[in-house]
Amino acid sequence: xxxxxxxxxxxxxxxxxxxxxxxxxxxxxxxxxxxxxxxxxxxxxxxxxxxxxxxxxxxxxxxxxxxxxxxxxxxxxxxxxxxxxxxxxxxx
Amino acid sequence: xxxxxxxxxxxxxxxxxxxxxxxxxxxxxxxxxxxxxxxxxxxxxxxxxxxxxxxxxxxxxxxxxxxxxxxxxxxxxxxxxxxxxxxxxxxxxxxxxxxxxxxxxxxxxxxxxxxxxxxxxxxxxxxxxxxxxxxxxxxxxxxxxxxxxxxxxxxxxxxxxxxxxxxxxxxxxxxxxxxxxxxxxxxxxxxxxxxxxxxxxxxxxxxxxxxxxxxxxxxxxxxxxxxxxxxxxxxxxxxxxxxxxxxxxxxxxxxxxxxxxxxxxxxxxxxxxxxxxxxxxxxxxxxxxxxxxxxxxxxxxxxxxxxxxxxxxxxxxxxxxxxxxxxxxxxxxxxxxxxxxxxxxxxxxxxxxxxxxxxxxxxxxxxxxxxxxxxxxxxxxxxxxxxxxxxxxxxxxxxxxxxxxxxxxxxxxxxxxxxxxxxxxxxxxxxxxxxxxxxxxxxxxxxxxxxxxxxxxxxxxx
Numbered sequence: 001x002x003x004x005x006x007x008x009x010x011x012x013x014x015x016x017x018x019x020x021x022x023x024x025x026x027x028x029x030x031x032x033x034x035x036x037x038x039x040x041x042x043x044x045x046x047x048x049x050x051x052x053x054x055x056x057x058x059x060x061x062x063x064x065x066x067x068x069x070x071x072x073x074x075x076x077x078x079x080x081x082x083x084x085x086x087x088x089x090x091x092x
Numbered sequence: 093x094x095x096x097x098x099x100x101x102x103x104x105x106x107x108x109x110x111x112x113x114x115x116x117x118x119x120x121x122x123x124x125x126x127x128x129x130x131x132x133x134x135x136x137x138x139x140x141x142x143x144x145x146x147x148x149x150x151x152x153x154x155x156x157x158x159x160x161x162x163x164x165x166x167x168x169x170x171x172x173x174x175x176x177x178x179x180x181x182x183x184x185x186x187x188x189x190x191x192x193x194x195x196x197x198x199x200x201x202x203x204x205x206x207x208x209x210x211x212x213x214x215x216x217x218x219x220x221x222x223x224x225x226x227x228x229x230x231x232x233x234x235x236x237x238x239x240x241x242x243x244x245x246x247x248x249x250x251x252x253x254x255x256x257x258x259x260x261x262x263x264x265x266x267x268x269x270x271x272x273x274x275x276x277x278x279x280x281x282x283x284x285x286x287x288x289x290x291x292x293x294x295x296x297x298x299x300x301x302x303x304x305x306x307x308x309x310x311x312x313x314x315x316x317x318x319x320x321x322x323x324x325x326x327x328x329x330x331x332x333x334x335x336x337x338x339x340x341x342x343x344x345x346x347x348x349x350x351x352x353x354x355x356x357x358x359x360x361x362x363x364x365x366x367x368x369x370x371x372x373x374x375x376x377x378x379x380x381x382x383x384x385x386x387x388x389x390x391x392x393x394x395x396x397x398x399x400x401x402x403x404x405x406x407x408x409x410x411x412x413x414x415x416x417x418x419x420x421x422x423x424x425x426x427x428x429x430x431x432x433x434x435x436x437x438x439x440x441x442x443x444x445x446x447x448x449x450x451x452x453x454x455x456x457x458x459x460x461x462x463x464x465x466x467x468x469x470x471x472x473x474x475x476x477x478x479x480x481x482x483x484x485x486x487x488x489x490x491x492x493x494x495x496x497x498x499x500x501x502x503x504x505x506x507x508x509x510x511x512x513x514x515x516x517x518x519x520x521x522x523x524x525x526x527x528x529x530x531x532x533x534x535x536x537x538x539x540x541x542x543x544x545x546x547x548x549x550x551x552x553x554x
Contacts, residue, residue, distance in 0.1 A: 004210040007321055007329060014317075014330040018337025021114040027434055028454050030342060030441030033116045034179050034309050036126050037338045040109055041186040041312045043133065043331040044193055046102075046140040047323050051196035052155055053146030056203060060196040065155040067192035070185045072159025073166070075137075078182055079130045080167030082116075085175075086123045088448045 039078025045071035101139035102327035108132025172449035176439040180233040186312030187225025190319040194218035207272040214321030216265035220285040225311040227289030242298035299519030301438040310339025349434035351496040371523040378528035384545030394471035404477015408539030411450040433481040473505035479518030508532040511542040
């Protein structure tokens with residue numbers, strides 16, 4: 001129970017941090033903010049890596065590898081495409 | 093000790109993510125912000141590989157190579173016109189990755205006899221949010237891609253069906269918590285929530301996509317946060333909630349730009365009120381159509397031209413032709429600006445990305461609130477593929493479905509040229525009196541072709 005309260009505290013505080021740091025987003029950055037935060041939500045990969053590498057059962061390994069693949073698409077694709085887009089904005 | 097070092101590294105990566113997202117919200121720091129995010133992710137992945145439970149790396153390498161290749165191909169190949177589809181798809185991938193991790197963690201916890209209440213409840217939450225995100229995003233993708241109709245699909249009794257689905261998911265969720273060893277119940281939840289995700293997005297029409305994509309963006313973060321509760325991993329919780337917050341902020345910006353509540357976008361239906369003017373009453377005998385040659389003559393005496401792009405510009409891929417016309421006008425000392433409505437297009441910032449691709453400097457893209465007070469000093473406003481976001485009814489008719497929606501005041505310009513294929517209504521399904529206004533000229537044409545015609549006509553006049 002105590003662990004849950006600590007986790008919940010972190011969750012609530014992090015949401016507040018999110019709301020505070022993202023003040024005014026200019027429309028030019030709406031899409032890059034989405035694709036960039038998309039890449040960041042690929043953080044699930046760290047759970048996926050553990051499932052894929054623990055080799056507990058065949059099923060958990062398959063689930064883990066699939067999760068690693070999906071999360072990596074997000075991470076690699078998200079950061080790269082955001083970079084590409086932002087470079088386009090910067091060129092001027 | 094090893095675990096403490098790993099957790100400390102996660103804290104550092106979380107700090108990188110916070111500064112990364114913060115950087116992404118300001119034009120000057122955006123590139124750095126994105127790089128900071130990537131560094132944070134790199135740190136998190138590398139230290140995770142030192143986790144003592146990991147006994148073999150070949151499966152990890154297989155997953156990373158497959159995902160990395162697909163991700164890189166997507167990122168390099170995607171056209172800017174395809175960005176809404178890509179973002180929709182990636183939201184979904186975040187959701188499914190989270191639900192798969194939660195499923196695997198459930199099996200592991202049961203076999204180690206380590207399941208506990210927080211973990212089980214979080215697993216259920218992760219399964220539900222992850223499936224809704226994945227399937228909802230796939231439907232959004234299919235609508236954007238044109239695989240299925242972009243219109244709202246309204247099933248009879250859909251609210252009732254959705255309530256049943258939510259109730260079923262909760263009941264099965266309780267069964268997971270009571271009987272964790274029967275982990276196939278988890279997959280039943282995933283199946284129920286998948287249907288719910290599909291049901292949630294099919295009634296939403298194309299023009300509301302900016303709201304839905306932002307919301308699904310937020311869900312993909314919340315799914316990661318829920319998985320953080322499953323694994324008791326603070327890094328996932330912090331990072332997931334940051335993404336969740338960022339998605340919610342974008343969702344609120346989009347709703348505000350349409351003067352609609354989130355609940356109305358998700359569950360409401362846009363309907364023309366009784367007694368509103370019909371298309372015949374609005375248009376009959378009052379619409380003036382024009383040609384490239386006539387518009388070219390308009391530009392002769394003009395000093396300031398404002399271009400108002402909408403989804404139609406994206407559909408006809410007109411952004412390069414639009415830019416060419418702007419360059420030509422600028423070479424004749426005419427000032428050209430772009431007025432961008434926040435919900436123009438199919439995702440937040442859609443028009444900005446398209447015009448940036450066509451090399452339009454971003455200081456020429458003017459926000460609605462800035463440009464509106466200056467519209468009276470505009471000689472020619474060119475609306476390309478936009479409809480509801482320039483409909484003056486939003487200001488004048490309180491019973492209209494778009495009443496109170498902020499619009500770009502093109503009707504105040506000296507002359508308005510509307511490039512559009514026909515007089516068909518926009519997403520709100522109502523006629524637009526702008527098209528019949530005295531100062532409005534309709535150029536019935538494909539978006540791209542219209543601009544090519546204008547450019548040719550100007551060059552012939554020289």
